[in-house]
Amino acid sequence: MSKKILIAPSILGADYGRLNESLKELESFSDWFHVDVMDGNFVKNLTIGACVVAGIKTKLPLDCHLMINNPHLYIEDFAKAGASSITIHAEASRHLPEDITKIKELGCRAGVSISPDTSVDAIAKVLPMVDMVLIMSVRPGFGGQSFMPEVLEKVKWLREHFPDLDIEIDGGINDKTAPLAIEAGANILVAGSYILKNENPEEAANKLRNAGK
Numbered sequence: 001m002s003k004k005i006l007i008a009p010s011i012l013g014a015d016y017g018r019l020n021e022s023l024k025e026l027e028s029f030s031d032w033f034h035v036d037v038m039d040g041n042f043v044k045n046l047t048i049g050a051c052v053v054a055g056i057k058t059k060l061p062l063d064c065h066l067m068i069n070n071p072h073l074y075i076e077d078f079a080k081a082g083a084s085s086i087t088i089h090a091e092a093s094r095h096l097p098e099d100i101t102k103i104k105e106l107g108c109r110a111g112v113s114i115s116p117d118t119s120v121d122a123i124a125k126v127l128p129m130v131d132m133v134l135i136m137s138v139r140p141g142f143g144g145q146s147f148m149p150e151v152l153e154k155v156k157w158l159r160e161h162f163p164d165l166d167i168e169i170d171g172g173i174n175d176k177t178a179p180l181a182i183e184a185g186a187n188i189l190v191a192g193s194y195i196l197k198n199e200n201p202e203e204a205a206n207k208l209r210n211a212g213k
């Protein structure tokens with residue numbers, strides 16, 4: 001049986017001056033909130049740290065995507081700040097299995113992510129350990145970029161070999177690309193611009209949720 005589709009709006013496009021209010025407006029039609037954490041080093045953009053995550057008031061799970069170097073230094077901070085899942089990049093971690101173990105020991109769901117140019121070989125040894133794989137369908141760093149269809153091969157391979165794994169896809173997801181991602185086997189769709197910049201965010205989220213039907 002195929003897995004339920006979950007919609008995770010990325011808060012990257014939210015109004016940080018009224019973050020809790022703007023998340024409240026999305027809550028009823030979202031499953032998770034996707035929190036993009038960037039360090040201005042692993043990626044050429046700088047966003048938020050664990051203290052902002054700690055200030056988020058929501059009943060939805062916070063899905064923290066760490067686009068940062070040396071993630072082991074910050075995993076505990078994000079766990080304490082209330083992250084439900086913590087995803088780290090294979091390209092950024094120097095001790096991937098240990099970092100994944102640490103995330104799990106802190107009681108969070110553990111995810112590993114690969115950028116478009118990274119092959120699944122880079123995460124082979126942690127695949128049996130993780131709760132989720134996040135396939136980047138744009139180069140990490142900025143919202144509003146175009147979807148890279150070539151990453152779908154990785155999604156297909158993962159779904160074929162790990163039927164129960166949560167596979168999240170992030171970057172350029174909209175009503176045209178969501179059906180392709182779901183068809184390939186992704187079950188968690190992150191969407192920034194498509195939902196947050198839409199005149200009707202609820203309709204946009206529902207379109208994504210039903211994109212595979």
Ligand code: DX5
Nearest residue numbers: 140141143144171172192193
């Ligand atoms: C990019 C981030 C994404 C991004 C998605 O590095 O990881 O989560 O915010 O934004 P859209 O949906 O606009 O591509």
Ligand code: ZN
Nearest residue numbers: 036065170190
């Ligand atoms: Zn992200």
